[in-house]
Amino acid sequence: MTRLTGVDGADALAILGPDETALVRELDRTFAGWGLAAGASEISAPPLYPVGDLEKFDVYTNFPHLALVAGPLVTGEHAGKPVGGRFGAADLREAAYGLPHATCFGVYLYHEGTRVGRSTVVTLVNRCFRNEDHYGGLRRLAAFQMREIVALGTYEHTQRVIGEFTERIGEFGAALGLRLDKEAAVDPFFAAEGPRALLQRLAPVKHEFQHGGLAIASVNTHRNFFGERCDIRLGDTGEHAYTGCVAFGLERWLTVLTDLHDGDVRAALDAVVAVAERAS
Numbered sequence: 622m623t624r625l626t627g628v629d630g631a632d633a634l635a636i637l638g639p640d641e642t643a644l645v646r647e648l649d650r651t652f653a654g655w656g657l658a659a660g661a662s663e664i665s666a667p668p669l670y671p672v673g674d675l676e677k678f679d680v681y682t683n684f685p686h687l688a689l690v691a692g693p694l695v696t697g698e699h700a701g702k703p704v705g706g707r708f709g710a711a712d713l714r715e716a717a718y719g720l721p722h723a724t725c726f727g728v729y730l731y732h733e734g735t736r737v738g739r740s741t742v743v744t745l746v747n748r749c750f751r752n753e754d755h756y757g758g759l760r761r762l763a764a765f766q767m768r769e770i771v772a773l774g775t776y777e778h779t780q781r782v783i784g785e786f787t788e789r790i791g792e793f794g795a796a797l798g799l800r801l802d803k804e805a806a807v808d809p810f811f812a813a814e815g816p817r818a819l820l821q822r823l824a825p826v827k828h829e830f831q832h833g834g835l836a837i838a839s840v841n842t843h844r845n846f847f848g849e850r851c852d853i854r855l856g857d858t859g860e861h862a863y864t865g866c867v868a869f870g871l872e873r874w875l876t877v878l879t880d881l882h883d884g885d886v887r888a889a890l891d892a893v894v895a896v897a898e899r900a901s
Contacts, residue, residue: 624758633756633763635872640886644878645871647890649746649768651897652869655789656744656770659782666727668720668748674730675719677850684722687751689763692716720750724767725866729847732773736856741773742782746871759876760835766871771864773853776844779865783840786867790830790838796896798881801830806839837873841866 625634637645653663669691675681681688693714694700701712721727724747731743746768753761772782787803794801806827826843829836847853848861855862878889 631756632758633753635759635762637872637875640890641875641879644886644890644893645766645875647893647897648869648871648874649766651793651893652768652770653744653746654897655786656742659742659770659785660740661742661744661770664727664731664743664745666724666731666745666747669718670721670726670730672717672719675721675726678726678729678847680719680722687722687753689720689750689752690716691718691720721747722749722751724749724769724868725771725864728769728771728773728866729851729853729864732853733851734853736854736859737773737862738856739774740778741862742770743773744768744770759872762872765873768869768871769866771866773848773862773864774855776863779842779863783842783865783867787828787840790840790867793896793900794830794832796899797878797892799832799877801832801837804829804831804836806836832877835873835877837870837877839868841868 623636623638624632625636657663672681672690694708695712695714701708703712724745727745727747728743746766748764749767750764751762753763756762770782770786772779791801791803806829827839827841830838843864843866845861845863847864853862853864854860875886875889878893879886882888882892
């Protein structure tokens with residue numbers, strides 16, 4: 622692995638070597654396989670979206686501290702060059718694209734204005750980007766890969782999918798020798814006030830699976846938030862669809878498994894392959 626020094630000298634980015642890449646791909650193949658076995662269709666999403674699309678989800682209201690945006694450089698006689706490894710504000714034109722901090726946004730935008738079945742499942746993997754207050758190797762990166770399995774349809778369907786994968790994540794972790802603690806977490810998709818926020822405080826809608834305090838997977842209940850924002854409706858009733866998702870931070874799985882095997886990436890890969898084969 623090669624670490625790239627970014628803003629303020631932080632190791633915010635990494636280039637994975639061949640063994641690390643092989644382990645990440647095997648993990649992704651495993652998690653994607655879980656989704657496909659559950660009837661998921663797989664889609665591919667771009668690594669950036671129009672800012673207006675992400676704004677539909679209150680990204681810049683609830684997550685301004687994490688947000689990263691992209692815009693073209695000023696050209697012509699006023700064009701500048703980077704100074705100290707960065708461009709200044711005067712060198713940039715308007716930022717019309719946003720870099721997502723979660724993979725599942727692509728699912729809702731793909732289904733925007735459509736009708737879905739009561740038990741729809743979709744899976745995809747994408748790069749996610751976060752402007753963290755600190756970075757820590759593969760444990761916390763500015764750009765990382767996240768595989769998600771997303772349920773759309775009735776509320777009961779989303780809870781059934783989340784329940785099934787909650788159990789599967791626990792079994793997978795145990796088979797690998799990873800102790801995973803399931804912890805309630807706050808995920809402010811909703812405004813700080815209002816009925817959704819109150820419901821979230823009464824019944825947490827996000828749970829993380831943590832190893833040594835590091836979240837490597839999560840399950841999330843969104844209720845009908847994304848269904849309303851993207852006008853995704855149930856095909857039979859016309860009601861706004863409920864959604865929920867299961868997310869896996871691939872580089873985080875890589876680092877905890879490598880640590881578990883005392884830095885031997887190949888041993889970690891062999892363990893994942895063996896567990897996956899026994900489960901198939």
